[in-house]
Amino acid sequence: MNPATAMYIIQALHGLAYGMLLFLVASGLTLIFGMVGILNMAHASLFMLSAYLCYQVLAFTNSFWMSLFLAPLITACLGLLLERFFLRKVQAHGLGHIAELLLTMGISMVIAESVKSIWGTESLVISIPPSLDGLASFAGIHYPIYRLFIIGLSFCILALLVTVLYKTKLGKIIRATASDPGMVSILGINTPKVFAGVFALGAWMAGVAGVAAAPMLTVFPGLADQVGMDAFVVVVVGGLGSLLGAFVVSLTLGELNSFGVQFIPKLAPVLVFGFMAIVLSLKPNGFFGEGDH
Amino acid sequence: MAGNIKKLVLGFILLGAIGIAPRFLGIISLNMAVELAIGALFAVSLNLLLSYTGLLSFGHALFFGMGAYVMGISITYMDGITLIPAILMGSLAAGLTALIFTPLLVRVTGTAFSMLTMAFGQLMYVLCIKMRGITGGEDGLTLFDMPLLSVPGVFSLDMTDPATLYYTVMGVVLISIGCMWYFTKTPLGGVQAGIRDNAQRVEYLGFHVSASKAVIFIISGTFAGLAGCLAAIFQQVISVDGFLRINVSFMPIMAIMIGGLGHFLGPVIGTIFLMFLNQMAMRYTDKVELVFGIVFIMVVMYAPYGIHGLWVKARIYWGIFRHRKGALGKEERT
Numbered sequence: 001m002n003p004a005t006a007m008y009i010i011q012a013l014h015g016l017a018y019g020m021l022l023f024l025v026a027s028g029l030t031l032i033f034g035m036v037g038i039l040n041m042a043h044a045s046l047f048m049l050s051a052y053l054c055y056q057v058l059a060f061t062n063s064f065w066m067s068l069f070l071a072p073l074i075t076a077c078l079g080l081l082l083e084r085f086f087l088r089k090v091q092a093h094g095l096g097h098i099a100e101l102l103l104t105m106g107i108s109m110v111i112a113e114s115v116k117s118i119w120g121t122e123s124l125v126i127s128i129p130p131s132l133d134g135l136a137s138f139a140g141i142h143y144p145i146y147r148l149f150i151i152g153l154s155f156c157i158l159a160l161l162v163t164v165l166y167k168t169k170l171g172k173i174i175r176a177t178a179s180d181p182g183m184v185s186i187l188g189i190n191t192p193k194v195f196a197g198v199f200a201l202g203a204w205m206a207g208v209a210g211v212a213a214a215p216m217l218t219v220f221p222g223l224a225d226q227v228g229m230d231a232f233v234v235v236v237v238g239g240l241g242s243l244l245g246a247f248v249v250s251l252t253l254g255e256l257n258s259f260g261v262q263f264i265p266k267l268a269p270v271l272v273f274g275f276m277a278i279v280l281s282l283k284p285n286g287f288f289g290e291g292d293h
Numbered sequence: 294m295a296g297n298i299k300k301l302v303l304g305f306i307l308l309g310a311i312g313i314a315p316r317f318l319g320i321i322s323l324n325m326a327v328e329l330a331i332g333a334l335f336a337v338s339l340n341l342l343l344s345y346t347g348l349l350s351f352g353h354a355l356f357f358g359m360g361a362y363v364m365g366i367s368i369t370y371m372d373g374i375t376l377i378p379a380i381l382m383g384s385l386a387a388g389l390t391a392l393i394f395t396p397l398l399v400r401v402t403g404t405a406f407s408m409l410t411m412a413f414g415q416l417m418y419v420l421c422i423k424m425r426g427i428t429g430g431e432d433g434l435t436l437f438d439m440p441l442l443s444v445p446g447v448f449s450l451d452m453t454d455p456a457t458l459y460y461t462v463m464g465v466v467l468i469s470i471g472c473m474w475y476f477t478k479t480p481l482g483g484v485q486a487g488i489r490d491n492a493q494r495v496e497y498l499g500f501h502v503s504a505s506k507a508v509i510f511i512i513s514g515t516f517a518g519l520a521g522c523l524a525a526i527f528q529q530v531i532s533v534d535g536f537l538r539i540n541v542s543f544m545p546i547m548a549i550m551i552g553g554l555g556h557f558l559g560p561v562i563g564t565i566f567l568m569f570l571n572q573m574a575m576r577y578t579d580k581v582e583l584v585f586g587i588v589f590i591m592v593v594m595y596a597p598y599g600i601h602g603l604w605v606k607a608r609i610y611w612g613i614f615r616h617r618k619g620a621l622g623k624e625e626r627t
Contacts, residue, residue, distance in 0.1 A: 033404070037404075039404045039407075039408065086590070086594065089594055090593060090594060090597075093597045097349075097403050097404050097407075098343075098347075098349050098554075099593050099597055101349060101351075101404065101407055102546065102550060102589070102593050103590060103593045103594070105543065105589075106586045106587075106589035106590040106593060107586070107590065109582055109583075109585065109586030109589070110583060110586035110587060110590065112582070113580055113582045113583035113586060114583065117580060117583070225539075229415055232408055232411070232412070233412060235408075236405065236408045236409065236412065240404065240405060266423060267423070269419045269423070270416065270419055270420060270423065273412055273413075273415060273416035273419065274416075276412055277397070277412075277413075277416070280397060280401075280409060281396075281397050284397070284400040284401045284405070285401070285405065286405075289405075
């Protein structure tokens with residue numbers, strides 16, 4: 001194959017892998033926002049925490065699959081506790097979104113500092129599990145298997161999410177709660193429980209993304225800022241609360257990042273925010289946003 | 294009336310205390326006072342947005358940094374410039390930046406506003422690191438020879454002298470805070486509160502919601518830029534981490550929340566509290582951010598209206614307590 005074409009395909013795949021990771025983080029963020037109206041500033045911190053937990057579980061059990069199972073589970077439990085004991089209480093204050101944003105910001109500060117004091121500030125290297133190491137070759141292109149694994153895993157979770165949300169009764173309840181919690185509550189459904197479940201689900205997806213990202217990106221205390229910023233851009237540009245928007249924009253951002261680094265390396269970080277500024281100046285509520293929240 | 298006289302006397306005592314403080318304070322305390330005043334100005338400028346218009350900006354460091362950088366750049370690249378035009382340029386540049394962003398920002402409210410301001414703040418942060426040629430990148434700008442604050446032939450002040458710096462900063466901060474206080478009392482200031490409480494109704498009454506929001510955003514940005522200029526003069530080093538990072542945006546929000554949301558001088562109280570907390574935390578542990586985060590969570594959860602809110606609550610309880618005692622006394626007598 002023509003080397004130029006191969007380069008394009010490889011860069012596109014890189015972009016897809018990063019975009020799908022971003023989607024795993026951003027979808028949790030946007031789901032929580034759509035349901036509870038909380039933009040969880042600590043979401044990216046949960047992602048980072050899961051990456052560190054992955055390192056820890058690996059150190060104990062030496063099994064990547066074990067950490068892929070355990071770390072997101074612990075993160076989800078933590079998310080559940082955060083929702084139950086912090087966010088739910090603050091919602092009763094009546095200060096609206098200000099209190100929630102500030103509370104989650106405080107939580108993210110505490111998580112970041114705790115991570116620093118437990119695991120230190122230097123970056124940790126997590127090696128790719130042997131079963132997923134190496135290159136896959138097809139049509140003259142060599143591509144790391146691990147990144148293909150990330151793409152596959154993310155698509156599986158996406159499929160699962162869509163099936164649950166749009167094909168089951170539970171999904172119907174979740175979507176109804178998102179649009180009118182009061183009415184659903186009158187119909188006899190325990191809406192706080194649904195909120196808590198969705199919050200835990202979002203935390204779990206961030207956790208999966210954290211473990212999947214750990215071997216690809218290095219694990220260091222700034223990871224939350226790096227990925228978190230991109231995830232926020234995705235959620236805001238895609239339209240707060242829109243899953244489809246999050247999907248489209250994650251992939252766009254992933255590709256933008258990947259090709260940006262290839263062609264204009266100096267301006268790649270600016271590109272993301274420039275993209276956001278342009279979209280928001282045309283559509284203030286994002287691509288698929290439904291107006292004010 | 295009596296309350297007003299009490300406030301006036303209290304104000305004069307405070308002014309007198311600020312005036313004679315350098316005679317009693319050492320250089321470290323004096324510098325702390327300067328830092329405090331700058332932080333208070335920054336927080337009050339943000340409070341105009343947060344308490345009076347109900348807009349939570351996560352990117353106010355953008356204006357703080359803009360003021361500092363434009364002032365620093367004009368000092369570095371323009372020979373013979375004195376400090377007054379440099380400060381003016383810095384503040385106006387911050388205001389101008391606010392003006393450029395307003396068409397976008399007035400269209401969104403709530404969480405989207407916070408996110409958008411945060412994104413613009415981050416954009417400026419990244420840009421400043423990348424534009425190494427002008428801003429010095431990650432090393433920042435060092436202001437080696439600080440020009441004099443002078444009007445030729447009238448007066449000239451040396452900013453490297455701590456006492457002079459103290460008086461200048463205090464003067465500028467007090468005047469600025471006074472200006473902002475005056476602004477909240479103008480009719481436009483009243484419209485802001487209306488927008489915070491019910492924007493739709495204000496629109497029906499015939500006021501221009503977007504334009505009013507834009508004006509307050511620009512005013513707030515300009516004063517934040519002024520605070521940035523003062524901070525740059527004080528620190529003599531302008532770095533991306535010290536002026537544009539997200540933490541810089543976050544400090545005044547913390548000050549407002551701790552001092553009391555909805556109160557004009559809440560941020561000043563909050564800044565004093567944060568300074569104190571910072572000193573304490575630095576003395577006893579090396580995890581300052583952890584302490585801050587925990588304090589912050591506690592404030593949001595248990596004292597959502599900050600110190601001012603606690604004070605109001607305490608007074609209410611005190612009133613109930615006294616009332617009950619009085620009632621009991623009467624019962625005994627009869």
